[in-house]
Amino acid sequence: MRHDDIWRALDALAAEHGLTASGLARKAGLDPTTFNKSKRLTGEGKPRWPSTESVSKVLDAVGAPLERLTELITGNAVAPRRASAAPQRRIPLIGLAQAGAEGYFDEAGYPVGGSWDEIDLPSVADPHAYAVEISGDSMEPVYRDGDIVIVSPAAPTRRGDRVVVRTNEGEVLAKELVRRSARRIELASLNPAFPDRGFDIDEVNWIARIIWASQ
Template identity: 70%
Template sequence: MTHDDIWRALDALAAEHGLSASGLARKAGLDATAFNPSKRVGADGRSRWPSTESLAKVLSATGTGMAEFAALVTGMPALSRSGRQPSARRIPLIGLAQAGGEGYFDDGGYPVGGGWDEISIPEIGDPNAYALEISGESMEPVFRDGDIVIVSPAAPLRRGDRVVVRTQMGEVMAKELKRQSARRIDLRSLNPAHPDYAFDLSEITWMHRIVWATQ
């Protein structure tokens, strides 16, 4: 478990409740800046943990149990209030190789059109989540041929996240977000035999976080 895992889980919890990080802090009765990026790093440049008191207040304010929050820390969908996995829902599914074709996504990167199959998964908070089936070996050893990844357009993005990116040229790829600035993104290939990529933001149509994988 890392600092980024905890902060990412807080961001995911905020998104599941339709809140920003500041909105989540306010809901928990904390200072609105408590979860700002500047508060996540100390004056010495080292990553900081959120306080136990802050986490306790957030969990209480959102009605979230420790098991649910632990699921978010690992990148899995949150558990239901009863502690059981939520009932399954069906989301759109296509192959990663198909995803670069026209007619599958709208301008915002949300799945559209009638060419999608469907898959049943545990409930996650994003109503626009979709699934991609991996083909080939370009993402080994992280994802293998036939694995299915669940992608959330609403999930917040941080360095180190595994993401699906679509370029203006129509290419769709699954990578790790290595770095993002105001103008560029750097992507690390999951398979070390394949090259890393760097793009100007103007070259990217959308970038969504992989939140779960079936393997």
């Protein structure tokens, strides 16, 4: 269990109930700044973990079992079974070039607003998953122009994962995660003709894992 996975799960739990991280803390009777991003690292850059008491209060406040938080941490939530349902789901769709504009994501990287298109794609467990249509050749030969990828904000990210990253400047990239520390993220380009990239943590708005592609 990783530090980033715990915080991402709490962000996902808040979003499920229409709350921000601050709103979730307030609902649980905690200081509204308890779950702020600035509180997730110490002044020396070391990981700061939420207390078990805080987690317990949050689960009580939203009426969620501990199992739900565990599902969000691991990214292995099980979708409810329906006897005759087809394994499809309508999920939000955005173009890669569009994704850098304001108004499409909240601060945790979850889709918001009413300007998204929709598309029928294989069902995934994350209720906040969305689709991105690749444009251009910067991700060839892995992803080509017109390919659709499903992105899961709740899925934990690890070295070697293909991810979508949005910077605070509005740049959106699809890369391979090489290394993630408390201070920096290193990314490898999928197309060898394009350079690898690296960012300080405070330059990154969010990072989310690609869990499916239409190829």
